[in-house]
Amino acid sequence: MTDPAAPSTDTVQTKSMDDIMALCKRRGFIFQASEIYGGIQGFWDYGPLGAQLKKNLRDAWWNDVVMLGCNGQNGPDGKPVRIVPVDSCIIQNPKVWEASGHVAGFNDPMVDCRETKSRYRADHLMCIGEKGDKEGQIYAYIENDDASYAAARKKLDKYKKRTLTDDEIDTCPLTDLSVDELKITVGPDAKEVGTLTEPRAFNLMFDTIPGPIRNEDNKAYLRPETAQGIFINFKNVVDTTRVSVPFGIAQTGKAFRNEVTPRNFTFRSREFEQMEIEFFCHPDDARAWYAFWRDWRMQWWQELGLAGDNLIMREHDTDELAHYAKEGAGTADVEYRFPFTAPGYGELEGIAHRTDFDLKQHQQHSKKKMEYFDPSRGEIAKNGQPKGEWYLPHVIEPSAGLDRGVLALICEAYTPDPDRASGVFMKFHPRISPIKAAVFPLVKKDGMPEKADELRRTLVKKFGHLGAIEFDEKQSIGKRYARMDEAGCPFCFTIDGDTLNDGTVTVRDRDTQEQSRIPMEEVPAFLAEKLGL
């Protein structure tokens, strides 16, 4: 999440997250997991509408990214973009996570301060004390934080009642302190001594033990990202699939992180689904591909309805880059202004230049050659053909959160409207709307239900694989339109007396509430056009 970039007041989210969550429950988009047993922190289930919405978003991604190769556009090399899919396991050999850096990096020791209630990463804290002084107080400060260091020096001087020179001071990491030494340590923001707890490991990866015999030595992990399943299959794909660099491997699937504080509805869940692409290219081309992916991914989200000021692209500052991206062309986030982040933004998708970090790590740890032989490169031989070149491809990773995408689409779609009966409607883009259309007989008599069922059958046959086709003959027509507004159904087709005479039906538009008449036989073509088919 980021600070606001001075958003204009008229565009700031004013929707209530409580109201949105109530609608999600009421209409069956999202339920708390294990609700009947009191729930479980950080886990959420999707109801009928939510499951279809999520599938529609996943399908849109799969279709546009994998099947159409970036919607059929050419890459920066002027050629079609080639992407192939894989589907790797949630549980892999634990060495995968040692190589990727997750075993080390995902186990951050933390210390809490009992006085100030602050929490620090233990490996980010340094300590100072007077040289040779085994009894006197030790002062902790935050590494690379000048203000924090100055405060510690000031407190030390005050304690010693004189100004110490740099040479008189010992510096060491907090993690090197003994339990006894910790008791005489003053926290970075504390006044009292000994308020820091012992460092406690935060295991951000879920672990499990495969096999029927419980033996800690067999410990394995639930993947914290789908990306590594792609990297470890890089060789397999290259060897079997007739792909050549540049190309991408895509995968959707669940990932698990033991978030310290699951928060903000489904935004930070412990079980979540990712949509990831690892795009492999020559190191010299990485910059161009990074820019290509960054721009296209932003455009893709916009085309699904996240247009306007609520969606931004943010390039990371160099000091916030992940360990694998330090040397790269950069990292950019597609961020959405959720009601709970406003006026700031929350990440939907990160596009990172991971360099050759992951392939190099797996090459080292597995002792398997990950280099790629590129026959189109290298110096020209006597026969006029390139001699070829061995190299570790660089990787551009567009990594999107599916659940976060769904949440953003829900928040964006949620549109309060005091002038309409439902008081609110869900303005989903027809392409991702979980209900594609509804068919109503205006009244339940005079052959209208039969005629309506005829249309329903036609639409189910043609569009049923994309989303629900609703049929409703209960209660007044106004209630039925209102119900569809809350569910986000973009078009309602109503059969009335005229339909039986001249074969036309009423089309009711969700967003404008306007009605028009079209021949019933043209409804499939009308809907196909609106769904972008």
Next chain:
RNA sequence: GCGGGCGUAGCUCAAUGGUAGAGCGUCAGCCUUCCAAGCUGAAUGUUGACGGUUCGAGUCCGUUCGCCCGCUCCA
């Protein structure tokens, strides 16, 4: 993990320590030719859970689970 707020029907919320309710929604019937219309009726609760105080607990106390907000964290 800390602090604050909250938890009663599907949703939004009432109920002085004394019989658990309303509105909306849902369902059924009647009616109804275009926007939650009208009439009639129905279903829905271990008041988040466990324990305690009390003649009696939705209400008071303790514990616990979950959600929201702030801090912290987010390789």
